[in-house]
Amino acid sequence: MVKVKNLTDKEYLYGHKACPGCGLGTIGRLALKILGERTIVALPASCMSTVTTQYPQMNYSVPSLTMAFAGTGAVLTGMSAGLKAQGITDVHVLGLAGDGGTADIGLQALSGAVERGDDFIYICYDNEAYMNTGVQRSSLTPIGANTTNSPSGTASYGEKKPKKNLFEIMIAHRIPYAATASSAYPYDFMNKMEKAKSIRGPRFIHIMCPCPTGWGFASDLTVEIGKLAVETGMWYLAEYENGKVRMNVISKTLKPVEEYLIKQRRFRHLTEDTIKLIREHRDSEWRIIRERWVLSKC
Ligand SMILES: Cc1ncc(C[n+]2csc(CCOP(=O)(O)OP(=O)(O)O)c2C)c(N)n1
Ligand code: SF4
Ligand SMILES: [Mg+2]
Structure with missing residues (x-):
């Protein structure tokens, strides 16, 4: 289990240009603290690559490669094959990709790499839209969110479809x-990174990354919003290993979804009817979770 005193003082990602309060820096920084200097990072087009590789600065002290939006899975395959060909077994291959780059345009490459059983860790940091290009919806944008191409107004309440369940898609690959995970629960995330580090083959972590700029909240609320997402059941912390899912339950009763929604500008337009729709969707998801998966305390 990761404890403060076990954490290295070394920084492998620092000096990035993310917006104040962004969860993204915490995710990259902590992931690399766990994996250490024998790591190579693949970065598709996204906020993560944009804010950490601005010429002439490079914010990684480990080797990193920025690459095409769709290709993270394929690049991770190439990196792990290259290491294998050279007989190098002590280097971690890490992908850091957004929700659009993972669940939309990069899904085929990721699915192929996982199915082939290549040796890598893939982190999808989920800020629930294409943030780098100005807040367009992705298939991981939640119902009701206002984005530039799911705008709210007299004719629409914003995004119409619920988030695609990426975790279950990965589980379907066995x-x-x-x-x-969530950037608001750093120890839970680091423990999951430790677990992933100890396993060979494809490993996948889907981490919620609250985005003050795209979601519309003050930069000092990032952790509070991330925690509210879990406490209201709009996000969950879970692990899949050896064919079983274990849910890390924070509390038996979920807080009202409104507590999470009203703090964010992207949901401010919602009416009682739409909030009811969101609550019903959350409840039906949790009914499935409670029937199928083992629930355990965090
Ligand atoms: C083939 C292709 N289409 C579109 C783009 C433009 N583009 C760059 S980043 C990006 C959005 C990335 O969204 P996401 O993966 O969610 O990462 P985020 O920016 O939210 O961190 C887009 C559309 C591109 N680089 N390549
Ligand atoms: S737009 Fe959002 S995800 Fe991108 S750097 Fe800013 S706060 Fe972070
Ligand atoms: Mg995104």
Whole structure:
């Protein structure tokens, strides 16, 4: 289990240009603290690559490669094959990709790499839209969210479809290890990174990354919003290993969804009817979770 005193003082990602309060820096920084300097990072087009590789600065002290939006899975395959060909077994291959780059345009490459059983860790940091290009919806944008191409107004309440369940898509591959996490729960995330580090083959972590700029909240609320997402059941923390899912339950009763929604500008337009729709969707998802998966305390 990761404890403060076990954490290295070394920084492998620092000096990035993310917006104040962004969860993204925490995710990259902590992931690399766990994996250490024998790591190579693949970065598709996204906020993560944009804010950490601005010429002439490079914010990684480990080797990193920025690459095409769709290709993270294929690049991770190439990296792990290259290491294998050279007989190098002590280097971690890490992908850091957004929700659009993972659940939309990069899904085929990721699915192929997982199915082939290549040796890598893939982190999808989920800020629930294409943020780098100005807040367009992705298939991981939640119902009701206002984005530039799911705008709210007299004719629409914003995004119409619920989030695609990426965790379940990865489980369907019978991947050796998959988890969901949140930048608001850093120890849970680091423990999942430790677990992923100890396993070979494809490993996948889907981590929620609150985005003050795209979601519309003050930069000092990032952790509070991330925690509210879990406490209201709008996000969950879970692990899949050896064919079983374990849910890390924070509390038996979920807080009202409104507590999470009203703090964010992207949901401010919602009416009682739409909030009811969101609550019903959350409840039906949790009914499925409670029937199918083992629930355990965090
Ligand atoms: C083939 C292709 N289409 C579109 C783009 C433009 N583009 C760059 S980043 C990006 C959005 C990335 O969204 P996401 O993966 O969610 O990462 P985020 O920016 O939210 O961190 C887009 C559309 C591109 N680089 N390549
Ligand atoms: S737009 Fe959002 S995800 Fe991108 S750097 Fe800013 S706060 Fe972070
Ligand atoms: Mg995104």
